[in-house]
Amino acid sequence: MKRVADGVERLAQFPLPIFNVYIAGEVLFDAASTWDRRRILRQLRGRPLSLLALTHVHPDHQGLADLICRERDIPLACHTDDVDFMEGRKDIFDVMAVNPILKRIQQSWTGPPHRVDRVLTEGEEVGGFRVVHAPGHASGEVIYFRDSDRVAICGDVIRNMSYVTGFPGIGQPPDRFTYDPAENRRSIRKLADLGPSVILPGHGPAVTDMRTFRKFVDALP
Ligand SMILES: [Zn+2]
Numbered sequence: 001m002k003r004v005a006d007g008v009e010r011l012a013q014f015p016l017p018i019f020n021v022y023i024a025g026e027v028l029f030d031a032a033s034t035w036d037r038r039r040i041l042r043q044l045r046g047r048p049l050s051l052l053a054l055t056h057v058h059p060d061h062q063g064l065a066d067l068i069c070r071e072r073d074i075p076l077a078c079h080t081d082d083v084d085f086m087e088g089r090k091d092i093f094d095v096m097a098v099n100p101i102l103k104r105i106q107q108s109w110t111g112p113p114h115r116v117d118r119v120l121t122e123g124e125e126v127g128g129f130r131v132v133h134a135p136g137h138a139s140g141e142v143i144y145f146r147d148s149d150r151v152a153i154c155g156d157v158i159r160n161m162s163y164v165t166g167f168p169g170i171g172q173p174p175d176r177f178t179y180d181p182a183e184n185r186r187s188i189r190k191l192a193d194l195g196p197s198v199i200l201p202g203h204g205p206a207v208t209d210m211r212t213f214r215k216f217v218d219a220l221p
């Protein structure tokens with residue numbers, strides 16, 4: 001575990017933080033992929049949990065949701081616009097334009113459907129964080145924002161990792177996994193307008209240099 005903000009830790013991943021899962025108090029944010037099962041369960045052993053909250057329902061964020069919620073007997077929360085995907089009434093691959101090989105890989109990351117016990121909408125509070133709807137990458141994508149110290153858990157609104165080299169670098173999520181890149185750019189600006197002090201993305205290390213983030217936002221089309 002690595003402390004990434006006051007009272008917020010990121011579960012360890014070797015050699016790089018590729019599929020991020022955060023824990024703040026008793027709330028777990030995101031559930032990686034089914035391939036992360038041993039890594040995640042080992043680190044959660046002995047940790048009290050009262051809720052699993054997803055930033056969005058994509059295979060690399062919901063993979064272990066069903067397993068964790070059943071094993072730990074905790075409720076699952078996600079935004080109202082992603083409930084159909086989480087509960088299995090809609091297939092995420094119908095809206096993601098991925099090629100057959102990527103589809104096969106991502107399908108193997110995907111965990112089973114699970115009932116959403118807590119359906120989130122804009123402005124609700126989750127473990128001290130405020131729900132900010134940020135669609136574009138996923139329709140039910142949210143930023144969890146803590147107003148007291150401006151910590152943003154942003155899912156895949158931005159990434160801080162090159163998918164080619166693995167090195168840190170702020171970028172938009174890849175178009176092929178994003179149903180509406182222009183809409184996601186509006187969500188990036190929404191994130192910037194929150195004035196975050198640190199951004200905790202779904203992929204890559206924490207973004208702590210806000211001048212670099214601001215430059216990235218200003219250069220967006
Ligand atoms: Zn992702």
